[in-house]
Amino acid sequence: MTLQFFGHPFSSYTQKLLIALWADETPFDYRHVEQPGVMNELRRHSPFGLFPLILDGDRAVFETSCIIEHLQAHHPGTHQWIPHGEAGRRARFLDRFFDLYVMNQMNVAVANALRPPDCKDPYGVSKGIERLTTAYDWLEANLGDGPWAVGDQFTIADCAAAPSLFYADWVQEIGPARPKLAAYRARLLAHPIVARAVDEGRKYRHYFPLGAPDRD
Structure with a gap:
């Protein structure tokens, strides 16, 4: 199932996560928070309505460092973001x-x-x-x-x-x-x-x- 990514291009924390996603060519659906209804959907998954956030199936993951660690564990690409x-x-x-x-x-x-x-x-x-x-x-x-x-x-x-x-x-x-x-x-x-x-x-x-x- 394709990841759902909630974010905004001008957001610093969104950019942090996009760098990891794009570098690994990880497929995802970009849910731009300025699009109608997207913020309401985001609030259903994040207690504070903060982004970026990913939906991986029915699992919501927020906080960028945790998301990158989740990606390395469950959607690994060519980069080892957290080395041994x-x-x-x-x-x-x-x-x-x-x-x-x-x-x-x-x-x-x-x-x-x-x-x-x-x-x-x-x-x-x-x-x-x-x-x-x-x-x-x-x-x-x-x-x-x-x-x-x-x-x-x-x-x-x-x-x-x-x-x-x-x-x-x-x-x-x-x-x-x-x-x-x-x-x-x-x-x-x-x-x-x-x-x-x-x-x-x-x-x-x-x-x-x-x-x-x-x-x-």
């Missing part, structure tokens, strides 16, 4: 690092921009930016010398890193003081599957509440 041994542990760690300390901290400023004027949280935004720059500095110091997060193999960590660094740089530029991290972001955006994900979301850039920069 120490490389796998490193990939899992960096996957969580990019989600929690890059993607989620970037989203603090984005969410604040969407709030009504009387509900703004400048302190929360400043702390989010502070944590984001701390994450940048840690990555600059701790990324390895290989092309990808865990060396030569493109893993779940890179699926997380691509949309995280893509959007985070719009909120707080990585800048020339972090050349290793900036070069890693550039390699990710040059990857054909990542470039496809970016291009699919391009027509929605006017959704970005802080104003999408005229680059990337």
